[in-house]
Amino acid sequence: MEPIRVHEGLVYPLNRSNIDTDQIIPKQFLKRISRQGFGQFLFFNWRFNNDGEPREDFSLNKPQYKDASILVAGENFGCGSSREHAPWALQDFGFKVVIAPSFADIFYNNCTKNGILPVVLPEEKVQVLMENAETSGYRIHVDLENKRVYDSNDFEASFDLPEYQREMLLNGWDEIAVTLTHESKIDQFEDQRQVF
Amino acid sequence: MGKPKTIIEKIWDRHVVHQEEAKPDLLYIDLHLVHEVTSPQAFEGLRMKDRKVRRPDLTYATMDHNVPTIHRNVIKDQVSKTQMDTLKKNCEEFNVPLADIDHPDQGIVHVIGPELGLTQPGKTIVCGDSHTSTHGAFGALAFGIGTSEVEHVLATQTIWQAKPKTLNVKVNGKLGKGVTAKDLILAIIGKYGVKFGTGHVVEYTGEAIRSLSMEGRMTVCNMSIEGGARAGLISPDDTTIEFLRGRRHAPKGEEFEKAAEQWKSLATDEGASYDATLEINADEVEPQVTWGTNPSMCIPVSASIPTPDDATSANEKDEITRALNYMGLEAGKPISSVNIEHVFIGSCTNSRLSDLRRAADIVKGQKVNPSVRALVVPGSHSVKIAAEQEGIDVIFKEAGFEWREAGCSMCLAMNDDIVPPGERCASTSNRNFEGRQGTDARTHLVSPEMAAAAAIEGHFVDVRKFTVPTA
Numbered sequence A: 001m002e003p004i005r006v007h008e009g010l011v012y013p014l015n016r017s018n019i020d021t022d023q024i025i026p027k028q029f030l031k032r033i034s035r036q037g038f039g040q041f042l043f044f045n046w047r048f049n050n051d052g053e054p055r056e057d058f059s060l061n062k063p064q065y066k067d068a069s070i071l072v073a074g075e076n077f078g079c080g081s082s083r084e085h086a087p088w089a090l091q092d093f094g095f096k097v098v099i100a101p102s103f104a105d106i107f108y109n110n111c112t113k114n115g116i117l118p119v120v121l122p123e124e125k126v127q128v129l130m131e132n133a134e135t136s137g138y139r140i141h142v143d144l145e146n147k148r149v150y151d152s153n154d155f156e157a158s159f160d161l162p163e164y165q166r167e168m169l170l171n172g173w174d175e176i177a178v179t180l181t182h183e184s185k186i187d188q189f190e191d192q193r194q195v196f
Numbered sequence B: 001m002g003k004p005k006t007i008i009e010k011i012w013d014r015h016v017v018h019q020e021e022a023k024p025d026l027l028y029i030d031l032h033l034v035h036e037v038t039s040p041q042a043f044e045g046l047r048m049k050d051r052k053v054r055r056p057d058l059t060y061a062t063m064d065h066n067v068p069t070i071h072r073n074v075i076k077d078q079v080s081k082t083q084m085d086t087l088k089k090n091c092e093e094f095n096v097p098l099a100d101i102d103h104p105d106q107g108i109v110h111v112i113g114p115e116l117g118l119t120q121p122g123k124t125i126v127c128g129d130s131h132t133s134t135h136g137a138f139g140a141l142a143f144g145i146g147t148s149e150v151e152h153v154l155a156t157q158t159i160w161q162a163k164p165k166t167l168n169v170k171v172n173g174k175l176g177k178g179v180t181a182k183d184l185i186l187a188i189i190g191k192y193g194v195k196f197g198t199g200h201v202v203e204y205t206g207e208a209i210r211s212l213s214m215e216g217r218m219t220v221c222n223m224s225i226e227g228g229a230r231a232g233l234i235s236p237d238d239t240t241i242e243f244l245r246g247r248r249h250a251p252k253g254e255e256f257e258k259a260a261e262q263w264k265s266l267a268t269d270e271g272a273s274y275d276a277t278l279e280i281n282a283d284e285v286e287p288q289v290t291w292g293t294n295p296s297m298c299i300p301v302s303a304s305i306p307t308p309d310d311a312t313s314a315n316e317k318d319e320i321t322r323a324l325n326y327m328g329l330e331a332g333k334p335i336s337s338v339n340i341e342h343v344f345i346g347s348c349t350n351s352r353l354s355d356l357r358r359a360a361d362i363v364k365g366q367k368v369n370p371s372v373r374a375l376v377v378p379g380s381h382s383v384k385i386a387a388e389q390e391g392i393d394v395i396f397k398e399a400g401f402e403w404r405e406a407g408c409s410m411c412l413a414m415n416d417d418i419v420p421p422g423e424r425c426a427s428t429s430n431r432n433f434e435g436r437q438g439t440d441a442r443t444h445l446v447s448p449e450m451a452a453a454a455a456i457e458g459h460f461v462d463v464r465k466f467t468v469p470t471a
Ligand code: SF4
Pocket: B064, B065, B108, B109, B110, B129, B131, B347, B348, B349, B407, B408, B411, B412, B429, B430
């Protein structure tokens, strides 16, 4: 996975709560057997009407957000299904950071395994970002090393995430390789493991 | 005696392989269940790095999400077929046991685990599927994982997990007649919202939980994720032990008695403390119907559809308006006046033999309303066979239900079982998200009894007032 340290990019605001992974990537696209190419299906039912035409009333279709790489959304983002296709779709579409007041557990975890940075900010801060991002060309910096989010004006916020996940993201580690450094302990555990 | 512990802590402590300051724990996994949708990229990952499946003997695969339910072997959708063929190929290459499409043990992964006795108290169980929490009904620590974690467990039989917080959901009193485990879990989510459990493992306790059957407990634990919980479980007791006795993968003879003792000792100790506790009174729970686009948007069948003015915040007002709009519902009208076009009895929440029996009791001698298309999809091939032996299939078919092969089916409509745009379905599944049962489809979650009664009346009815004909 690619390391992420500091990211600067265009912000796309999606002001809804409880966005579930069925919305992020609908089930008809889960049949593929590779990790690539899911971006075209991101928010499919919101982005396209039944004839496959882009829906004008869905903001991600506006030209001003074409190059967005930071998604800002409402609370409990990524709830529902465990499908990792959701972060794959976000990433393939070009998103590197997702900011929300809270995330569903499995989705949060899945992001960090794929080099997407999930940032939890207080509700008020998220609201400010939402409003700012309504104007064209609003960009921010997300600094994972110092756990800070800021823009070129006066927006500034700090965030937290578990140290283990921070290190993973900063270094882009292969988690299995890390685990295998403890292989002798796994062997030992198996030797003593109780099976009924 | 040491400090009293919850079952969650007991299972956790027994599975820690490695522990380090400021890091998650490395936990050993006793059972890894695999299905066709969330595994292909994991096996591919192993192949790319030339890695093996560490413990094929602790891994078990089946096909459920994509499978056709009319004829099991006629897979029209080529992309689905490729995904199923890929699982088969992967299981062969990596030596993983597989209940293939035409295997007698095939079924929804969360139905067959318990059925085969693979699911046992005290185990750590994972699967690339959020409803893995179902297995918690047995007093196992069972949770859903993503595909990267599937790959990790395949390769190492372990997973990195931060110790979760514990939440006691205490259900006092008794459920009334005609009120089911499904109504209970919907009422809990309705009361406490879709994220009350975030960051927590929930233990369901209290009198009402103790009197539930294993099937009912599975229904409750199944929907823990709908409240945001990492997992949900119930301490094992005699009900658990009796369910497991004689199951294929359960220990046999004297070994079983020894295991049973061990299992019972896992139950949460008297006086153990949780990080948080929520309570609900089972006596007050009525049969539930969801009206909106997440499971917390539910009301008793006797109630009226909420209006945006009921909201306590601007955000909530927005959500209600959006949901009513998507669902095509009029605020303030009684939910019982809403007509439906489809009924789906199935899914890992409510497709076990007892679910089908209870629905059949309602349906017996009645006819499905002419404006309704109704489907019964058993949770596993074994459930189907057992139901047929009891003649349950005949009851459904005579009433006008379609009787299908086992699979996830219309729970997520990845196969051909789809609710058309704008149409309405009473469903015994667990998610009423936008588009879940088909693009622009409208889902109302209910119990099997409520679904059966709705099929007959063509709209929601209070199953307690529905006169069951005496045989
Ligand atoms: S029945 Fe539905 S919820 Fe259960 S595993 Fe299948 S798709 Fe998921």
